[in-house]
Amino acid sequence: xxxxEKQEHIKYSFMKVILSFWLVAVSFVAFAQDVVIxxxxxxxxxxxxxxxxxxxxxxxxxxxxxxxxAEIALYKEAGLRFAxxxxxxxxxxxxxxxxxxxHPDWYNNVYDHDWDFAAQTIEKNMPDLQAMWAFQLIGKVAxxxxxxxxxxxxxxxxxxxxxxxxxxxxxxxxxxxxxxxTNGDPNLYLVDWPADSTTEIxxxxxxxxxxxxxxxxxxxxxxxxxxxxxxxxxxxVMPSQISANEFMNRYFEVAKxxxxxxxxxxxxxxxxANEWQWYKYANxxxxxxxxxxxxxxxxxxxxxxxxxxxxxxxxxxxxxxxYPSESKDADVLQLHRIFFDETYAYPGANGLKSLTGGWTNxxxxxxxxxxxxxxxxxxxxxxxxxxxALSESGINSSNPNVNSVxxxxxxxxxxxxxxxxxxxxxxxxxxWETLHLFSRYAKNVSxxxxxxxxxxxxxxxxxxxxxxxxxxxxxxxxxxSAKQVQVVVEGFTVSDGTFQALTIDDLPAGxxxxxxxxxxxxxxxxxxxxxxxxxxxxxxxxxAIILKGKGVSAKRYNKIPSGEGSFIVYPNxxxxxxxxxxxxxxxxxxxxxxxNNAGRIVDAFKWEKAGTEPFSFSTVNYQRGVYFVKVSNxxxxxxxxxxxxx
Numbered sequence: 001x002x003x004x005e006k007q008e009h010i011k012y013s014f015m016k017v018i019l020s021f022w023l024v025a026v027s028f029v030a031f032a033q034d035v036v037i038x039x040x041x042x043x044x045x046x047x048x049x050x051x052x053x054x055x056x057x058x059x060x061x062x063x064x065x066x067x068x069x070a071e072i073a074l075y076k077e078a079g080l081r082f083a084x085x086x087x088x089x090x091x092x093x094x095x096x097x098x099x100x101x102x103h104p105d106w107y108n109n110v111y112d113h114d115w116d117f118a119a120q121t122i123e124k125n126m127p128d129l130q131a132m133w134a135f136q137l138i139g140k141v142a143x144x145x146x147x148x149x150x151x152x153x154x155x156x157x158x159x160x161x162x163x164x165x166x167x168x169x170x171x172x173x174x175x176x177x178x179x180x181x182t183n184g185d186p187n188l189y190l191v192d193w194p195a196d197s198t199t200e201i202x203x204x205x206x207x208x209x210x211x212x213x214x215x216x217x218x219x220x221x222x223x224x225x226x227x228x229x230x231x232x233x234x235x236x237v238m239p240s241q242i243s244a245n246e247f248m249n250r251y252f253e254v255a256k257x258x259x260x261x262x263x264x265x266x267x268x269x270x271x272x273a274n275e276w277q278w279y280k281y282a283n284x285x286x287x288x289x290x291x292x293x294x295x296x297x298x299x300x301x302x303x304x305x306x307x308x309x310x311x312x313x314x315x316x317x318x319x320x321x322x323y324p325s326e327s328k329d330a331d332v333l334q335l336h337r338i339f340f341d342e343t344y345a346y347p348g349a350n351g352l353k354s355l356t357g358g359w360t361n362x363x364x365x366x367x368x369x370x371x372x373x374x375x376x377x378x379x380x381x382x383x384x385x386x387x388x389a390l391s392e393s394g395i396n397s398s399n400p401n402v403n404s405v406x407x408x409x410x411x412x413x414x415x416x417x418x419x420x421x422x423x424x425x426x427x428x429x430x431x432w433e434t435l436h437l438f439s440r441y442a443k444n445v446s447x448x449x450x451x452x453x454x455x456x457x458x459x460x461x462x463x464x465x466x467x468x469x470x471x472x473x474x475x476x477x478x479x480x481s482a483k484q485v486q487v488v489v490e491g492f493t494v495s496d497g498t499f500q501a502l503t504i505d506d507l508p509a510g511x512x513x514x515x516x517x518x519x520x521x522x523x524x525x526x527x528x529x530x531x532x533x534x535x536x537x538x539x540x541x542x543x544a545i546i547l548k549g550k551g552v553s554a555k556r557y558n559k560i561p562s563g564e565g566s567f568i569v570y571p572n573x574x575x576x577x578x579x580x581x582x583x584x585x586x587x588x589x590x591x592x593x594x595x596n597n598a599g600r601i602v603d604a605f606k607w608e609k610a611g612t613e614p615f616s617f618s619t620v621n622y623q624r625g626v627y628f629v630k631v632s633n634x635x636x637x638x639x640x641x642x643x644x645x646x
Contacts, residue, residue, distance in 0.1 A: 035485045036452040037459035039472060041551040042491030044448030048415045048462060049387075051130055053439040054082030054423035056392065061085070061118040072125050077515040078432050079439025080126075084222075084391050084423040085118055086134035089233050091225050093190065094134075095141040096201045102142040102189060104233050108168035109148040110189050119205065119213055132220035132268065132391075132421075135258065136198045137250045138230060140237045143191030147184070149173070166236045186236040195250070199257040206262060215262060220421070222391065223251055223269035226321065228277040228295070244281040244295070248302045255314045263577050264616045268317040268389055268421070270299045275322060276351035278368060285357060292357040296320075297375045304379035311575015311645055316385070317420055318372055321392035324348055329402050332395065333477040334455065336409035339369040339390075340417050369417065383568045385581065385614065389421035390414075395428060400507040401540040404430030408475050408504075408542040411438045412460030416446045432513035433504050433520050434542060440516065441502065441544045442471050447491070457483050457537065463492065467551040470494075473544045476537035483537045490531070492551030498525050499533075499548070505541035569629050573643035579616040580629060580640075588633040592617075594642070597626045607631075619644055 058075060060067045086094075090113070093102040099114045115133055122131050149167035151157050161178055165171065169184030206215040226233065231241040251269060258265055272278055272295065281295040293301060300318070307314045326332050326348055337344035345364040346352075353363045369388050376386050393410075395403055407424070411434065414422050424431070443462035449472075451458050460473045470492055476483050501524040512520040526533040526545055537543055569580045580592070592615065594603040602622065607615050627642045 035457045035483050037457070037472070037474065037485055037487045038450045038490070039447065039459065039461045039470075039487065039492070040449075040490045041447040041461070041463055041467070041470065044416075044446065045463075045552075046416070046418050046446045048442070048444050048446050049418070049420045050439075050444075051082040051420055052411060052414045052422040053079055053435055054084060054421060055080060055427060055435075056084045056423050056425045057087055058083045059085055059118045059121050061087070061113045061115055063112070063114050063117050066117075067121055067125075073515070074432070074513075075126065075129075078436045078513065080435070081129060081439060082421060082423060083122065083129055083131040084421075085115070085122075085131055086222055086225065087113070088225055088392065088425070091134040091222070092136055092138050092230070092234055093141045093193075093237070094136060095143065095191070095193070096204065097197075098142070100142040100145060102168070102236075104164070104236075106163050107149040107151060107171075108166050108184065108186070108189070108236050109151065110142045110145045110168065112145075115201075116205075116211055119218060120211070123214055123217060127214075127217065129217070130220065131218055132222060132423075133201075133218070134222035134224055135201075135254050136193055137224040137227065137247070137254055138234060138237055139193055139250075140186070140190040141193040141197075142189060144189050147188040149184070168236075183236070190237065195253040195257050198254060199261055202258060202262040202265070215264065219264060220266040220268060220317070221258065222271055222319065223254065223267060225271050226273035226277070227270065228281050229273050231282075241282045244284055244286055244298065247281075248299070248306075251303075252306050252314065256310065256312055259312055259314070259577060263618060264614075266316040267314065268319040268391070269303075269315060270296075271319050271321065271391065272296070273321055275324075275348070275366075275368075278320060279351035279354050294355050294357075296372060297379075300372075300375045301379045307380075307571055308573075311571060311573060311577075313571055313577060313579065317387050317389045318376065319389040319391050319421070320368070320372075321425075322390060323392070323394040325396065327396040329397060329399060329479055332397050332402055332406055333409070333479075335406060336413045337455075338366045339419075340367055340413060342367045342370065369419065383570065385568070385570050385579070387418070387420035389419065389423075391421060391423045392425040393422075394424070394426035397428070400428065400430035400509065401505065402430075403428040404434045404504055404507060405475060405477055405540050405542060407431050407434045408438070408473070409458060409477070411435075412458060412473060412475065415442065415462065416449070416460060429509065429511050430504075430507050432511065433507065436513060436516065436519060437502065437504060437521065437542060437544055438473070441546060442473060443469060453483075457485060459487065463551060467492070468548065470547040470549065470551070471544055472547065473542065474535065474537055476539060476541045476543075478539050480539050482539055484534065485537055486532065486534045487545070488532045489547075492531075492547075492549050494528050494531050494547050494549040496529050498527055500524075500546045501526050501535065501543055502546070503538065503541055503543040505538040567631055567638060567640060569640050569642050572641075573645040574619050575645060576618065576620045577616060578619050578629075578642060579614045580631070581614050590631055590633040593630045593632070595628050595630070596623075597628075602627070 090101045101113045102110050147169045165180040166183040169188040171180045171184030172182035174181045204210050205213040230238045279294040286293050286298040303315045338346050346366050349364040443464040445463050449459040449461040458475045463470045503522045590607040592605045595601045622644045629642050630639045
């Protein structure tokens with residue numbers, strides 16, 4: 001080979017090597033940017049609660065200023081399914097008899113509030129909406145408006161940091177701070193409020209001589225609000241925090257009275273204020289029998305022990321609040337992982353570090369809802385029927401696309417993991433669009449979905465009970481880059497063809513959602529071949545793919561055994577009241593009969609709902625012993641044993 005040829009050959013070989021390296025690099029980059037979403041509709045089937053599509057403070061409780069028709073229309077169009085209406089801190093000292101409440105964030109002044117009016121508005125205009133109010137456990141409520149601080153003459157009713165001063169009842173204002181020079185006298189504007197007073201609202205609403213509200217629409221009741229910080233939020237009543245034991249005693253008293261007056265009630269507690277309060281109650285070291293428990297486990301164990309001793313169901317929903325401090329977009333977009341992801345090291349973990357009673361800086365993996373489920377199973381036993389709720393939360397972002405994507409991640413995560421109630425307190429631009437997408441297009445049974453890049457791209461898949469419709473919702477959290485995503489579906493046969501895609505992305509600063517037909521959804525298509533499709537997800541986007549096909553028939557699940565006709569009775573043993581859930585694909589004309597050990601039927605009921613709704617019945621007149629609960633209909637007949645302890 002001549003020199004020139006050798007040089008050319010060397011040059012050509014070198015270029016081949018460079019080209020090969022370049023192609024490998026390009027291929028690696030392309031691979032790194034591709035995401036594979038695997039859906040298996042035959043696995044992980046779990047009923048999605050419609051009550052995760054909720055919100056706080058939707059309806060006016062001031063008689064003279066009703067909720068507008070436009071607002072109600074917006075709620076309907078967006079698909080709002082649950083409304084927490086107790087107004088947070090203002091619920092703690094609400095007097096339902098006088099329809100007034102003391103506002104701890106506004107000088108403790110007393111203002112008109114009318115829960116009756118709000119509830120009647122809901123019942124009249126949105127009969128399919130479920131709503132939640134609260135019982136008062138602090139022992140004092142508003143009693144008079146005569147001793148309000150004249151904030152109009154002082155600062156024209158403009159907000160400032162000193163609004164938290166205790167000035168109602170003759171207090172002396174401090175113009176330079178947040179603490180009054182002299183606190184007002186709470187005895188001038190508050191009255192005593194024992195357990196019977198707070199629970200009597202049930203008779204006022206649902207009793208024979210009440211205002212005639214539908215009890216099935218107002219089943220959920222919070223056990224007050226953020227009790228761990230009462231010495232801060234309600235220091236006029238409680239300058240020194242009551243002990244955890246005293247709070248539990250108040251909780252039990254109210255819960256038992258409420259259950260006796262309204263057996264089908266859903267009790268939600270303990271409603272702690274934030275991440276720190278999940279683990280610590282004030283500065284107490286909580287011990288039972290010499291064993292230390294963090295606050296939420298202590299609460300769970302105390303309720304479980306009391307429930308076993310009394311036979312009265314004392315908790316239906318374990319409800320918490322959460323206000324993360326993260327404000328960087330990249331951090332905000334990962335916040336959904338705090339609830340179930342055991343691998344996520346949460347940079348804002350704080351109270352968690354005190355989980356075992358000491359302090360460790362190494363603790364950062366919260367997975368708080370998964371922890372709570374473990375504690376519930378430990379102390380109540382499996383099949384307890386207690387669900388999860390996040391009834392207040394906030395977002396520290398001004399970017400509507402970040403708000404939308406985080407909210408989508410929360411909804412998807414909660415749907416996949418059986419959370420019953422989700423009602424954000426902070427509501428920002430982008431959230432109406434996301435609520436509408438999920439509540440309108442997602443189905444009611446979640447199925448197994450995994451991602452090859454879960455921290456950045458997630459898939460949340462649901463099917464209907466008939467298993468002939470599927471919605472795959474894909475969330476891209478990448479702040480700047482689109483993602484090419486391949487979705488592979490198993491357990492559900494999709495015919496080759498074109499299907500609808502709906503995307504939320506690139507939202508402007510102003511609100512875009514007006515109605516089901518006027519919104520920011522961008523319509524597109526995906527082509528399905530061989531039960532697979534590829535789609536490009538814009539940065540900071542949520543996309544819903546609506547598929548038709550056929551899969552494994554979906555059952556209704558609610559922490560109950562799988563299989564048509566299976567059911568659970570709880571609490572078991574029972575004392576004064578028992579409930580049951582059973583699995584069925586559809587509402588059935590069922591007969592529920594209870595017979596004693598001698599075979600004599602002591603009670604019989606008709607039940608026409610499916611298995612997502614519990615059926616409760618009184619056992620007050622039952623004698624101690626063994627009973628048999630039988631559910632019969634045209635599809636199955638099943639019996640379970642029930643123990644009555646008196």
